Amino acid sequence: MSFVLTEEQESIKRTAKSFASERLPITNLRTLRDTKDAAGISHDAWRAMADLGLAGAAIPEAFGGSALGYAELGLVLEECGRTLAATPLVSTVLLAANAILLAGTDAQKSALLPPIARGESVVAFALDEGARHAPQRISTRLEATAGGYRLTGEKVFVLDGHIANALIVVARSAGVDDAPDGLTFVLVPQGTPGVTVTRTNLVDTRNAARVRFDNVTLPASAVLGTVGTARAHLDTVLDRARIGIAAEMLGAIQETFERTLAYLKTRKQFGVAIGSFQGLKHRAAALFCEIELTKSVVMDALRAIDENRPDLAQLASAAKARATDTFLTVTAEAVQMHGGIGVTDDLDIGLFLKRARVCEMTLGDSAYHRDRYARLLGY
Amino acid sequence: MSFVLTEEQESIKRTAKSFASERLPITNLRTLRDTKDAAGISHDAWRAMADLGLAGAAIPEAFGGSALGYAELGLVLEECGRTLAATPLVSTVLLAANAILLAGTDAQKSALLPPIARGESVVAFALDEGARHAPQRISTRLEATAGGYRLTGEKVFVLDGHIANALIVVARSAGVDDAPDGLTFVLVPQGTPGVTVTRTNLVDTRNAARVRFDNVTLPASAVLGTVGTARAHLDTVLDRARIGIAAEMLGAIQETFERTLAYLKTRKQFGVAIGSFQGLKHRAAALFCEIELTKSVVMDALRAIDENRPDLAQLASAAKARATDTFLTVTAEAVQMHGGIGVTDDLDIGLFLKRARVCEMTLGDSAYHRDRYARLLGY
């Protein structure tokens, strides 16, 4: 385990950086937003990214991936975070691919993973049902029928749900609403009768949807792996995604901070650069420390996935909570330090502020993860 | 209800200020501490204070008090807070006198209150039993016997317990340990057989004791008012004392801040007064706002006692929590801004830091009062 990037990692970072800045700059997100683009994503750019092996970074070579590992995928996420790139990395590569990889049969892996790695398939992960992240509270029902299953319920905040070729739904096949066991991953292809997908327009232009299942009929093969065994994998799937989002946030945090520093050095008031005021200097220096700490915990958490470490859950919660808090603080300070133009839509800095709020709510806010961390430590 | 001091109040404030600075300056506390004074209090000064009518400020004239009211008593507490004066104001005037006033019979009031107002009697209030304030958790038992009662249990953090002429003990006469009802105030005179008083030396030289009751035999007349009815008065007694302590803290806060401001204006580093550094300026200005807010809530809470307002409990919790947090913040900043000499015992500033910690724990810390405030508002 090393915090120092290898030459290969440096090269991946450079590739990701130039790809993101050329193909997915912030202007790309603005265009998608201002043209009210129906997909909310540039499919061409995503396929090009896949061609570079970046979509399959965490997928084994046997299933068409490039098997780079999470330390490497983290670098890609970081660079995408810097440009607020609209990609299905979180929904498809972090959440869905991991659910398939951990719970699916070999046949399912062979069928579903290669198209993901090629950038051809977007698969969304439908989990939450209430107003906030609560992975233990699932009431979407999966009931056995003569020929297969029937699915009923409603999911919210399904990332990329509106463009997904398929959904992996966390459904309850047994037990009461908040029972820990009795959960199943089921695959629901796009266009299945009874499925209603409604895109939700979020404040940061992140792509998400609300999905209703009205007595949806599914074949027996729709179940990923075995019925009722999803719980064994759910935490791992979520933790990998939480760490991935933390890496994305880390990139956005650094970008926000660097832009703010540049502004502090050039904006003049009272005849001097505002960065010469000690009030602002001290706040900038304090932010620097917070960011350095964030970087360390995110890097370590990514490596913990690669090394299959037993403290993965703790690190995931520590990384998600820390990245969230730092992102919120840094963007709030960035807007304030930019003054008037900081609150205009013309400047990009506000887009990061909005993204921070949405990332906060994704897969558990800081309070959720502090609570979880404490439980993991037994108090 | 007015936040503007009347002429009479201004006069009381001036009297209290000159009394505190002449008779009970901080050097007085230092002497008591450094000589390991057995009483930890200057009885002469206390009697002189009573002669000025300040000990009986909240006691009706019928029972020998000066009946000035809490708005006025608050000013006295504030000035005593500025000099960290060692007085039995909290133990005797706020806690014990109120318990007697609210729960006692007329005969008990006539017997007990006048000596308090004259500064001749120190009465302590023995409530807490565990490691933190928990007024609902009382396991000290009061059992009826043939001729009266038997008291058994142990109390901690009894303010002025080691010098008290009598103790008012909150005892359980019925019910399990944390039942809300079944509480009784009993009067235990100094020297009663079976009572063991051990002085506890606190970090801020505040006077307190640990008191054990081993099968203490008490006459029937030891009960204040009626057995089992203490709960009706306990909250009011505690809230009055909480508000009083908040007033004491307010004085200490202002003193600490004024000393720090003076230091910022005179201490030179890098060729200029350190108060000219914007980093420190902004922090000082932020403290100023916190202090102003503290002042308002403390003043209003004191008036709420005088006016018998229904939102007393809420205001007491708001005032105690706010004064505690501001006191902690201001003293921490004061020590830091004073730099090296701020952490020496030579300078008084550290004494305020210590006092803040003890006041925090007295009658509920901020988290306790935030929880209580939320419950009172029904969430």
Added chain:
Amino acid sequence: MIDRDELECFRGEVRAWLEENCPKSMRSPAREDEDVWGGRRATFPSGDAKSWLERAAAKGFTAPTWPKAYGGAGLSGDEARILEEERVRIGARVPLKSLGIWMLGPVLLRFGTEAQKVQHVTGIARGEIRWCQGYSEPGAGSDLASLSMRAERDGDSYVVNGQKVWTSHADKADWIFCLVRTDAKAPKHEGISFLLIDMATKGVSVKPITLLSGASPFCETFFEDVRVPAENLVGPLNGGWTVAKALLDHERSLISQIRDAAAANEESLESLARRYIGLGAESGILNDPSLRDRITQANMDLLCNKLTMRRSSEARAAGLPPGNETSMFKLYGTELNKRRRELMVLIAGFQGLGWEGDSFSREELTRTRDWLRSRANSIEGGSTEIQLNIIAKRVLGLPD
């Protein structure tokens, strides 16, 4: 005691007048799009709104404490307070919202010539002319005095060139009051003048600003060889900074008042939390201890802030010299409002993240936009950093 009787008698008169003149439909809170701002191009949400303004203006009740000669009602402070209490008692809307009344009028009454008072103050009180403010510039935000829009004397006029930003409602206003540089060589505070400009003058153009929260009342306003009659100068030439500061004090207290008024009508944080998060069946307390703690802290701080504002106004009423509380209220009020809006969004969870569309209620979308809008509170009208500077210097006396 006689005074008090007289005041109560006045209260009776006001009550009767309101009862008679305030249309029933005007006795409910106005939505933002129902506000009446007056002006040459005034729009009214209803006929009632129009006649309510006309009646109030005729009585001078749009600007109660201003002299009757300039369209006011000539009321004393106590009388004006009673009028306000009675208005609030029946839930009557303010007949006219106006920067002219809140900010420019008091300053013109103090610094303006007789001709300016007659021309402008009366128009303001009647709601005939709508004003906007031209202070900030792209290069002059916190350091307002470094402004560079210049006005050069040419015969009976000044010729104005430059740009202003954050001119609220400039696209709807009739006139603008501006700070302009009239002496480029003087020290920066001493070369500034206060000038009134008719927006209809040739060379004035306006461009709206989109904020994080979406469309906004703010604009950029450009001036290209705009000719302004010399009599539109308020106060002495190059003496505009004194006028400007007097006006800024009004602005600061205004911003915190508006926030408080807005907050007063809103659902409490705990009520929102009960809806979105819920109470524990057994514990009876909110199912998120961390958020509960933050909500309580915000509630307590709001209480302390309110009490402090009351304390300050009681002190002023008692004739005590005013401190520099406006800076504190601006600073603390806006920071509190930011925290509060953030908590409202947090409480709503996923439903607090909506930008548009049917997945979110109108109320939820408004809440999210209000949160974003609140981010500007600690910047506009003198940033939090500027207020901290002011407190450190003027209140605490810390050295420069």
Added chain:
Amino acid sequence: MIDRDELECFRGEVRAWLEENCPKSMRSPAREDEDVWGGRRATFPSGDAKSWLERAAAKGFTAPTWPKAYGGAGLSGDEARILEEERVRIGARVPLKSLGIWMLGPVLLRFGTEAQKVQHVTGIARGEIRWCQGYSEPGAGSDLASLSMRAERDGDSYVVNGQKVWTSHADKADWIFCLVRTDAKAPKHEGISFLLIDMATKGVSVKPITLLSGASPFCETFFEDVRVPAENLVGPLNGGWTVAKALLDHERSLISQIRDAAAANEESLESLARRYIGLGAESGILNDPSLRDRITQANMDLLCNKLTMRRSSEARAAGLPPGNETSMFKLYGTELNKRRRELMVLIAGFQGLGWEGDSFSREELTRTRDWLRSRANSIEGGSTEIQLNIIAKRVLGLPD
């Protein structure tokens, strides 16, 4: 790979040497009063402690990476790390605590003359001379370079007059390394020299300082016409600031290391909380949600800080250029430690408030004193404010 084999071979030798030479009684953590500091008036808690120092010093293991010629063992960085790992593995105490080893030695090896190295470095490594530091003065704290203790040349000597404060253990030290002003007219950083002074010289006197937490190792040290041989100057005349800065870097990383080491042996916050507060019978979580949240935040921040220190040391090991991390670690480490100590006191409730006496356990009293002592962490060794200045300037490149 050969390197690695060689290192493992070295590990074996070290392991054997430790096994043979480190007395059994020295293989448990030392209480503070059992520390061995050496010096002319050295005291030892036991005979074992004395022989452990003698054996380690004879082998050069008191200062493993220093050249053998000056009392070190001449080890490479990797070898020294292995020695440290093996020492920690068997729980052996550090044979000698020494400001000379941690701070002065490295600086003398870099800036000292051959004669100085022979005389002083060797004495340090052997634990024969105990050093203290004379940097701060009453008027020169954060602004260290404004120091005024002066040294004037007189023949072969300097005559020193002035006062130092915060001279730890000055009452027990044999020598002191001082910053003195040797040119009063030069710009403040350019008139400072680095001087070694024997505390036994006539005119040196010492007065201990009592802290908030009680007695302390700190002293005030006074110099009245103290004659110091000119050869005790380290580095060039008036070039002491460069030497001083090199030494300050050592001090900063030292302070955070000491804190971390102290924290590592301590009971965890949650364990303390379980004892004093307890877990809910049904919920299984701590009975104080607010404190639980703060404890968790502190635990997470501690984790992040540890990972950051590891990241920094890995980067250095990989040969990456060092950043200015010492400032960050000093700042963050001390702030974390303050929070941690405060939480420990808070958790203990009333039992965290004791100063002395039987109502409190020894452990409780220590905890309270440690909390008070920690208040100085963010002031000593360059205050938090100074570290923020350094980061803003050197790391972020913000203008002066």
